[in-house]
Amino acid sequence: xxxxxxxxxxxxxxxxxxxxxxxxxxxxxxxxxxxxxxxxxxxxxxxxxxxxxxxxxxxxxxxxxxxxxxxxxxxxxxxxxxxxxxxxxxxxxxxxxxxxxxxxxxxxxxxxxxxxxxxxxxxxxxxxxxxxxxxxxxxxxxxxxxxxxxxxxxxxxxxxxxxxxxxxxxxxxxxxxxxxxxxxxxxxxxxxxxxxxxxxxxxxxxxxxxxxxxxxxxxxxxxxxxx
Amino acid sequence: xxxxxxxxxxxxxxxxxxxxxxxxxxxxxxxxxxxxxxxxxxxxxxxxxxxxxxxxxxxxxxxxxxxxxxxxxxxxxxxxxxxxxxxxxxxxxxxxxxxxxxxxxxxxxxxxxxxxxxxxxxxxxxxxxxxxxxxxxxxxxxxxxxxxxxxxxxxxxxxxxxxxxxxxxxxxxxxxxxxxxxxxxxxxxxxxxxxxxxxxxxxxxxxxxxxxxxxxxxxxxxxxxxxxxxxxxxxxxxxxxxxxxxxxxxxxxxxxxxxxxxxxxxxxxxxxxxxxxxxxxxxxxxxxxxxx
Numbered sequence: 001x002x003x004x005x006x007x008x009x010x011x012x013x014x015x016x017x018x019x020x021x022x023x024x025x026x027x028x029x030x031x032x033x034x035x036x037x038x039x040x041x042x043x044x045x046x047x048x049x050x051x052x053x054x055x056x057x058x059x060x061x062x063x064x065x066x067x068x069x070x071x072x073x074x075x076x077x078x079x080x081x082x083x084x085x086x087x088x089x090x091x092x093x094x095x096x097x098x099x100x101x102x103x104x105x106x107x108x109x110x111x112x113x114x115x116x117x118x119x120x121x122x123x124x125x126x127x128x129x130x131x132x133x134x135x136x137x138x139x140x141x142x143x144x145x146x147x148x149x150x151x152x153x154x155x156x157x158x159x160x161x162x163x164x165x166x167x168x169x170x171x172x173x174x175x176x177x178x179x180x181x182x183x184x185x186x187x188x189x190x191x192x193x194x195x196x197x198x199x200x201x202x203x204x205x206x207x208x209x210x211x212x213x214x215x216x217x218x219x220x221x222x223x224x225x226x227x
Numbered sequence: 228x229x230x231x232x233x234x235x236x237x238x239x240x241x242x243x244x245x246x247x248x249x250x251x252x253x254x255x256x257x258x259x260x261x262x263x264x265x266x267x268x269x270x271x272x273x274x275x276x277x278x279x280x281x282x283x284x285x286x287x288x289x290x291x292x293x294x295x296x297x298x299x300x301x302x303x304x305x306x307x308x309x310x311x312x313x314x315x316x317x318x319x320x321x322x323x324x325x326x327x328x329x330x331x332x333x334x335x336x337x338x339x340x341x342x343x344x345x346x347x348x349x350x351x352x353x354x355x356x357x358x359x360x361x362x363x364x365x366x367x368x369x370x371x372x373x374x375x376x377x378x379x380x381x382x383x384x385x386x387x388x389x390x391x392x393x394x395x396x397x398x399x400x401x402x403x404x405x406x407x408x409x410x411x412x413x414x415x416x417x418x419x420x421x422x423x424x425x426x427x428x429x430x431x432x433x434x435x436x437x438x439x440x441x442x443x444x445x446x447x448x449x450x451x452x453x454x455x456x457x458x459x460x461x462x463x464x465x466x467x468x469x470x471x472x473x474x475x476x477x478x479x480x481x482x483x484x485x486x487x488x489x490x491x492x493x494x495x496x497x498x499x500x501x502x503x504x505x506x507x508x509x510x511x512x513x514x515x516x517x518x519x
Contacts, residue, residue, distance in 0.1 A: 046519055053433075055518040076437065083435035087518075095427060097243050109232050110436035158434070166519075 002029040002052060002162065002195070007061035009047060021047045025061070025219055027212070031161060034185070034194040036204050036224065039214030045197035048219075049164050052195070053087055054078050065162070083111055085162040086155025090170035092147045094139040094154075100126070101135040104153045111158065125157040129183060145176035152183060156192070163187060165196040169203065181207060201227040230443075237447030240424075247420040252452045254416040255500055258409030259460035259493050265405050267468060267489070269398055271478055276391050277353035283387050284356030286349040286365060286379045293345065293373050301373065302347045308364060310355030315348040322346065344375060358385050413500050418508040421445060425516060428509075433518050442509050449505025450498055457497025461490030 004027040010018040021044045029035050037045045050056040051063050054070060063070040068081045094103050104125055108118045126132045129149040139147055148168060155163055165184060169177030181203050188194040198204065204211060208224035241248050288305060290298055298316050306314045317325070322343035351361070361379050368377040421428070431441045465486040472479045 050519055053518065079432075079435045079437045081435075082433065087433055089519075093426065093430060093433075095430060106430070107434040110431050110434055110440060112440075114232075154434070 001031055001064070001066070002193070003027070003062075003064040004048075004051070005062045005064070007051065007058040007063055009051065009056065009058050009060075020217070022051075022058075022219075023217060027219060029193065029195060031193055032188075032191055034188040034209045035196070036209055036211040037195060037197040037214075038199055038201065038204060038211060038222075038227065040199065043214035044219075045214065046166055049087075049166050049195065049197055052162070052164060053082055053085060083158055084160050085164060086152075086158065086160040088148070088151050088155050088163065088165040088168045090167035092139070092144075092151045092171075094147055094150055096139050098138070099135065100131060100137050100139075100142070100150050100153075103139070103150055104157050107154050107157050121157055121159075122153075125153040128156065128187070129153045143176070144172050145179060148172065148176075148180050149183065152180075152187075156187060160192070162193040162195065165194065165198075167197055167199070169198065169200055174202070177203060178206070233440075233443035233447055236444035237451060240444060240448040241451070244420060244423055247423045248448070248452065251413070251416040251420045252456050255413050255452060255456035255497060255504075256459045256463075258412050258500070259456055259497055260463055261405055262409055262496065263460055263464035263489060263493050264467070265402055266492070267464060269402065270485075272394070272398065274480075276394070279387060280353045280356040280384070280391065281350060283380060283384050284351055284353075284361055286351065286361060286368070286377060288347040288349065288368055288371075288374050289344045289376045289378070290346060291344070291373050291375050297373060298345055298347070301371065304371070305347055305349050305368065308349075308367075310351045310360065310364070311349055312352050313350040315350075317346045317348060319343055319345045356384065357388065410500065410504070414504045414507055417449060417501075417504040418512070421505070421508045421512050425512070428512060429516055429518055432513070432516065438510075438513050441513055442506065445505045445509040446502060449501035451501070453497035453499070453501025454494065455497075456501070457494035458490070460497065461493035464493065465489050 004025050007022055007025045008020065009022045010020045012018050025048075037048060039045055047056065051058060051070070052065055054063075054065075054068070054073065057063075057070050065081060066084060068077065073081065095106065098106065101122055104122045105118050108121060113121070123132065123135075126135055129152050131146060131149050131153065134142065134146065139150070142150065148171075152163075152168075163184070168184065169180050172180060177200065184194055184196065185207060204224045204227055211222050211224040211227070212219050213222045213227075288301065290301065293301075295318070298318075302314045302316045305311060319341040322345065323341055326343060349364075351364070355361075358381055361384065362381070365377045365379060368374060428441060468478075468486065468489070
């Protein structure tokens with residue numbers, strides 16, 4: 001379960017001023033749920049995701065992800081939290097000098113896995129995103145949609161229980177965006193908790209799920225069909 | 228597994244970021260050549276200073292009219308004093324010959340009789356050649372039987388001592404500046420190298436690599452760069468030294484140990500610089516990088 005309890009966070013502005021991004025936010029997402037996070041650019045969607053993978057800690061309140069609590073976690077434990085979740089970004093963030101296989105295997109190597117285990121898990125993850133045949137290609141040889149699939153394979157190869165997707169379709173044309181969303185929904189149906197930030201209301205309406213929207217600085221639950 | 232991954236990644240860094248690695252290895256080499264040359268210069272300056280202090284710090288024991296065996300005994304007694312490395316007995320005849328050589332034409336008027344006393348010239352260890360210790364030695368020797376007078380050039384030694392102290396301080400200050408400049412140069416170049424691979428570090432952090440694990444390949448790469456830079460600079464400075472010795476043989480150090488010491492010293496310093504530079508740069512970078 002992911003839980004935000006009375007969480008506030010702000011960013012510094014030039015001078016001593018600060019801009020509040022989240023104020024007194026409370027939220028609960030259960031294991032196995034799929035949730036859209038919508039709102040205009042700069043409304044706080046990415047900030048909320050960053051707090052889940054603890055790249056940003058709240059100034060007030062507590063964020064709890066599984067057994068990890070933001071107010072109690074040691075900085076040396078944060079890597080272990082991140083191994084339990086996968087993150088996908090709009091700009092893919094693949095390593096350009098490594099092949100598709102190496103980009104996905106990288107996640108396992110840096111968490112201490114080796115040998116046959118790496119191979120079988122990488123090939124399994126690539127099969128799940130439909131890219132087994134392109135494992136030797138380099139990112140620049142792939143289309144945007146294929147690069148995002150590699151990023152998803154990298155995010156799920158460690159078999160996390162949460163997948164965070166920050167505007168995963170933002171750089172893709174509508175048809176490819178829909179394919180990627182279908183892929184993500186497929187992963188969710190296999191039991192993965194999925195939290196996806198997006199401002200593509202068309203997709204949200206087409207594949208409705210629980211939707212949280214940032215409106216006037218508040219996060220509110222909305223009916224996706226009304227967007 | 229973690230170690231073999233780090234070694235493999237560290238080596239791969241040479242292939243993946245060729246220009247950045249070449250730039251930082253070359254910077255490190257230049258910095259180490261500077262340090263090596265400065266060290267060599269300092270070492271030779273120290274040898275010249277020791278020689279100068281030893282020459283200026285010579286003590287002369289003028290003897291009363293003594294037979295050679297007595298003079299020999301006094302000479303041995305002087306040689307046994309602490310700090311003394313060499314004594315030389317100069318007989319009255321020898322003194323007259325030296326006088327003739329140094330005085331040149333016109334010295335014949337003094338040749339009727341041996342008017343110069345016999346003496347013992349005492350050379351001391353450079354570390355011992357200070358006005359205070361020599362004054363103590365002179366006071367002690369003056370009390371010996373059959374010794375007429377014991378002298379050393381105290382004002383000149385004081386002057387030399389003062390100037391050498393000043394030179395040593397200036398050398399030390401310059402050395403610190405050279406070392407700091409080298410560290411600054413190397414740390415900044417390594418920081419740029421690491422900045423060029425920020426995406427790699429960000430991805431490692433994102434997928435849950437621990438900070439020590441992220442650091443390892445960079446440290447290994449830094450050490451490897453240090454080894455290459457240390458060996459290259461050590462051999463370059465050694466080569467320069469050998470070239471210098473060919474033209475100025477007096478600079479040669481007996482025993483031939485200087486070359487290997489230079490190479491090993493610069494190699495060690497290269498490893499230390501590479502490790503420290505990488506550690507500081509990557510540590511700071513890991514802490515400050517945002518994953519978003």
